[in-house]
Amino acid sequence: MFKPMALVVMLALGGSLVLAVTLMPVLCSYLLGGKIQEKDNWLVTFTKRLYTPLLNFGLRFRLLVVLPMLVLFGSSLWVFSRLGSEFIPQLDEGDFAFQLIRSSSAGLSSSLDL
Numbered sequence: 102m103f104k105p106m107a108l109v110v111m112l113a114l115g116g117s118l119v120l121a122v123t124l125m126p127v128l129c130s131y132l133l134g135g136k137i138q139e140k141d142n143w144l145v146t147f148t149k150r151l152y153t154p155l156l157n158f159g160l161r162f163r164l165l166v167v168l169p170m171l172v173l174f175g176s177s178l179w180v181f182s183r184l185g186s187e188f189i190p191q192l193d194e195g196d197f198a199f200q201l202i203r204s205s206s207a208g209l210s211s212s213l214d215l
Contacts, residue, residue: 141149159166203212
């Protein structure tokens with residue numbers, strides 16, 4: 102039932118990926134002509150100053166960083182296993198679905214009466 106829609110979405114994503122990788126750099130080279138410099142803005146500079154010491158600490162003391170993350174991951178698995186069905190909402194719209202079964206030899210008048 103959802104196969105055609107999924108196929109269209111996959112084709113659209115694939116086409117946009119091809120355009121993003123091939124056409125967009127060419128258009129940017131035409132439209133953004135001139136000398137282009139690459140430099141960091143103030144936010145990236147601030148983030149690098151904050152991140153570099155943390156990265157060096159994490160690479161120097163790997164066990165001190167990995168063990169708490171493993172404990173956190175294990176505790177999240179434990180909490181996930183305890184969620185139960187109350188996490189999933191109940192879909193009760195109050196509608197009824199009837200399925201009538203009649204014999205194959207029933208005539209038109211009896212089918213209309215049913």
